[in-house]
Each structure stands twice: as C-alpha cells, then as structure tokens.
Amino acid sequence: MATNAGGGGGGGGPASPNDLEDRSYLLQIYPRLAAQTLTCCNLRVQKDATTASVISDAAAALGLDPGRLYVLAEVKECGGEEWVLEAGDLPAQRFLLWPRKAQETHPRSLGFYFLLQERNHDGTIHYVHLPPVSKEQEAQLAARGFLPPPQDDFADLCNLPALNEDSILTNLRTRFHKKKIYTYAGSILIAINPFKFLPIYNPKYVKMYENHQLGKLEPHIFAIADVAYYAMLRKRVNQCIVISGESGSGKTQSTNFLIHCLTALSQKGYASGVERTILGAGPVLEAFGNAKTAHNNNSSRFGKFIQVNYLESGVVRGAVVEKYLLEKSRLVSREKNERNYHVFYYLLLGASEEERKEFKLLPPEEYFYLKQQNFKIEDEEDLRHDFERLQQAMEMVGFLPATKKQIFSVLSAILYLGNVTYRRKSTGRDEGLDVGPPEVLATLSDLLMVEEELLVEALTKRKTVTVNDKLILPYSHSEAITARDSMAKSLYSALFDWIVLRINHALLNKKDMEESVPCLSIGVLDIFGFEDFETNSFEQFCINYANEQLQYYFNHHIFNLEQEEYQAEGITWHNIDYTDNVGCIHLTSKKPTGLLYLLDEESNFPHATDETLLAKFKQQHQGNRYFVSTPVMEPAFVIQHFAGKVKYQIKDFREKNTDHMRPDIVALLRSSDRAYVRQLIGMDPVAMFRWGILRATVRGLAAFNEAGRNWAAKTSGVVRPVSRTPLGELQRSNAPVDRMYKRASMLDFCFDHSEERPLDAFEDIFASYESKK
C-alpha cells in the first residue's frame, strides 16, 4: 500500500500514467514531535491509502515508537491552518487538490505538506511550536503561486496576519508612504503626522463619510466624527472622542478636523456660526496658550476639552471650551531653544508705532522673560503677520478694541515684571532689599494703574495676618524673585482664564438664556501627550499622570469591557494579558499615601521643604515597583510609567503645587484703578461661579421646563404646548432655578456692559445669591 521512499527527493505525481488505479503519490510528511530526530519522510502512497495506514507507515519509516498514538494533519501554508485528518480519510485525495507545483518535491517553507504529531490518550494533540515563517519564505511561497500575492497594507491592524510590533510598524509605514496617514485598530484611529497638506479634508470627504459604517471606507478622521455624531443621534447618548499622542504628533490639528466635521455634519455642508466662532477662538487660544518647543513650533501648553452641543434634531446649538493646566512656568523660564508664549512675540513685532508708545513696548531682547536661553528671532515677518491674524481672530470672538488694549497693557506689564531686579540694601541696619530699576517700577505702576509704593511693598515684603497682629517681613533675595515671578504667572494665568471665559461666552447660544431645550453633545479631549524632557518637573508629573489615567481608560475599554462583553455573549474567549497600569495610578493618587497626597500634606506643613517631601516619597514607596530608586543624594525620583521611566526633579514641587494667587498680590491688583485688572483678579471665584451658573442654568432649564409642563397639566387638566419662554414657567413654579436664571442674566449684563465697576457688580450679585440660597 505505501512505499517508503526514504529521505531522498524523487518527483511526485503519477508513477505509471497508464494505470490510474495503481498510481502512487509522494507525500512529504514532517514529524512534529517533542523528541524530533528526522526532518522529513517522503512517503509514496496509493490513492486509496487511509490516514491510519499512512500514519503507521510514516511512523515505521521514521523509526518512531509504535506504541504511541499519532495524528496526520494537512498544512497548506507554513505556519497557517492545520487540518487534522480522520483515520479513514484518504491523504492522497487531499494531495490531488493541491496546485500543480505543490505536488512536486519542494521545501517545507513553501507549505503544502503533512504533519505527523503525537496524540494524547484523551484524543487531544500534543503541540510543539515551530519557528514562524520568515518574510523571505512568504515571498517565495507567493512567487510560486502557493499563496495569494501578499497584501502589503491593511486598513485595519486587526486584519494583520501576524500581530507584533514589527508587522504593525511595517504596515503603518507602508501605508504612510502611499499617503494613507490613517489606519484603524478596530474602532481606534491611528493618525501619522504627514507634516504637509493632504487634500483629504474638503466637504467632498465630509459627504463621503457621512452615515457610513466604520471600516467600510478608507480610514479617515471624518469617519470617527461621523460615527460619534450618528451614535449620539441614534442612541441619544452624549459621545466623547479622546485624542492622545506625544507632542507634535498632530493632536490639535486632529481636533480641528474633528470640530470642522462635527459642525459640518450638522449644518449639512454649510459653515455654522458656531464653527466660525470656534475657528476664531483657535488662533486666540493658540496665541496665548501655545509656544515654540523643542518638539513642535506650535505646541499647545494647555489641555482642552471642546464640547459641541446639539439639539436633538442634530443641529449645532453651541459649544463650550474647558481648559486644563496652563504651563505657567514657561512664562518665567524654559528649556534651551524654547520660547515664551507666542502672543508676546506677536505683540512686540507686530504693534504699530502708536501701540508701542501706548503700551510702552521695548524690543524683545530687552525683556528678561524673553531673552533667556539662546534668544534669537528669525521669523520676524511671520510674527508680524501673526499679530494681524490674532487681532482679526479676537474681533471674530467679540473682543472690542478697548478690551484688546486692556489685554495688551497687561501683557506689557507682565514682561516688565521680569525686568524688576533686587539688590541687598547696602546702607544702614535695614536688612531688606532695594528693588528697581525706577523706570521699570514707574512703567509697571502706570500699566497696572496701581500705586508705586504699594507695588514696591508687594514685591519686597510678605504680610502675614495672625489672630492679634499683622506681621510684615522682608523677603530674602530668592523669595523676592519667587514673589515677582508668581505675580507675573498669576496675572497671565488669570488673563488666559478670562480669555477662555470670553470665548465661551461667544460660543454660548444666546437663545439658551431665553429658552430651554434638551441638548446632546460630543466632546473632543485634546490634552498634552506623555512628556519626558531632560529636566522634568511638577508640570510633567501632572501631564504624565493624566496620560496614565487615559491609558487606564483605554485598557479598561479595549480589554476589560470588551472581554466582559464576549463572555456575557457566550463567545469562547481566552483573556488577553496586557500591561495593567493601575499600580502606577495608585502610586500617584491612592489615598492616603499616594504621591499627590503626600505632596499636599507637605505643601501645607510650614517647616517642610522639597527635601523633606522627597524623603517622605522615598520612605513611603521604597520597594514599590513603579517607584524606581535614585541615588541618596540626587534630588529626584523616578516613576516607571506605562510609556517608560521618567526622572522628576523635586525642586519647586511644593511651590508649584500651591501656586495660587498670593494674598498680597491679590490685594495690590484689587487696588488698581484699571477696572479690567480688578476684573481679572476677581475672576477666580466669581466668574467661575458665574460660568457654573450658566452651565447649570442651561441644564437645569431643560429639567425645569419638564416640571413646568407637568405642573401646567396638573393644574389645568389639559396638556398645553410648552411655552418657548421659560421665564413664564419659572415664575409660576418658584423653583430655585428661577433665581439662578435671573442671576445669570444679570451677571451676563455685568460682564458685557459694566467696564466701570464690574467686580463690585459681580460681588453684589454673588452676595445676594448666597443670602437667598
């Protein structure tokens, strides 16, 4: 029945063309056994030879133990599927179905062979792993027609034949070279920054992706916007798109594309007012919140969440921008070859002669806050143009010329603060500091409209109020520099918050003040990517912690929830092991010993220093696998993040953690004759309260209208159409929302029209609201 042709080659195919029944075929059988001796057995078999007989002949030819059990499997692609044959199957029949070339003797790497494997007594197969097929082998296989031509790019990484780092990167690179910058990994979109314009974002593309199932068309960022939009409408559930990536990878650009598509979908191709305002808001936020860094010429130094609100019909209603963590430290110092916030350079290079005089501007190289670290401006022409662009964008968002002037005065004052210098008093027994130069102090006092005497006090002395006394202590030299920088940072940060608030005001649909409608929303989160610089400080610590949380969110959704869903649906599934980052999150934020809690504790303890803080970190977390030890004398600690190890310098952690506005500075700025400066300082508690009210009002009114409708139905016995002016409903119900609503309207009035005494107006309303609450 079977002929052992030994290890020799010998051609396959018919042995005797004239006698079909007597034909025999040369099968290549490879043993895959734990104790493997021979590499191959070429066995000549007849057409009607069963698997059982082929197994026994092959075992004999290979000198295997006849007392053991074996199975025979057909393999078509090396490393591919294996079809185990039943004892009564005819292997030669399978062989005859193979391509012609596969029936000739060929190397194993080309596939089409049989495998002889050991079988356990319970019927299961005793598997032994083989080395994977190489790329060259695959190519040979394809060249010989045994494999379909290789597909060299996969739009979805989930379809890759082999999923490993190498294959993923090769696929992304191949696609990128074909100008396909987007690739899916299931429902996640991977974008590779092309650093050049691609004509794939015009309205034709919005239309093309509209209401399409994800994956049907070439991957695209518009497809993600489209899925979010239609899922929101179909499920009536708010959606969120999370963008993550390292600095310069294209997060902000992607956010802009998403917002464009999200508003265009709603407007059926026409640009909406909201989109225009968002587009205007972009350059304003960029000018004040972006800077040139080592990684990106236009790096966002703050995180943001843009929420587009829709009516239930899918029409855009308005939008809200929320900002997170502006990198304030950049204002006073930064890494080599990096710049301060764009707006300073725009102003200094773009201002007219008249504006220079009005804001007392100097050339950029004369400001200490700008000239540190390899100061060189090579793009003067662009900066001048950007100043014009900024002015235009400010107008689009509704900044009046007077407001712009106020903002530029504050910017100029911030720059002058950097030029304040200190010298130890050389005469007398006074141990204080001399502050100067006089012309800088005079200009600062002019720009901020504060008394020079008070300004000098705030810059040189700390006031502490105790139960019975008021202590005034002179700052040491380093404390004074910290106080000066703190004033600059506080002013800039308040200015940025005010701008965000103003933009939100422009984005808010004014009708929300008059009528309530149920809304849905899609949010786009664009935060800093993971950072690891030469020197990492508190900012990097916060940014990387936020990214750790994002990673956890991904893990949770991609692995945990998906696997739970499979199990719930009864799909056979082996849980996938993945790197869980919960340990790192606990190290940072778990009560009571997480690093953030220890930091808060040490920030509030009067005698603590950065050194005692570091000692506390080490003492609590020595031995934690996410807290990597550092040499005893090194003022730093290392965290093992999901994305790699990062060393953080402990210097200024406490100072930055408690970086609230110093009371002395608040008091000084509140004494300003410039209403705008007082407004900035008052913003913190009051304007945030106001914004909270607006938000709560918009949400509350929806619920409230519903209550009004029920009330009307109950009292009249008939269901009436809903009034489009909720004030009527509000007055009838006497709900607390009523007060809130009216307060919000009044606050809005103050915000827009009371240049004279806005802060007092805020405070009055705030106090009256508090008393009636």
Ligand SMILES: Nc1ncnc2c1ncn2[C@@H]1O[C@H](COP(=O)(O)OP(=O)(O)OP(=O)(O)O)[C@@H](O)[C@H]1O
């Ligand atoms: N899809 C794209 N097409 C063309 N250019 C792009 C695209 N995405 C990004 N870029 C270019 O790359 C630059 C950097 O992108 P972007 O500022 O969006 O990065 P980022 O991830 O937000 O960086 P950071 O975290 O530093 O703010 C952009 O200024 C733009 O020129």
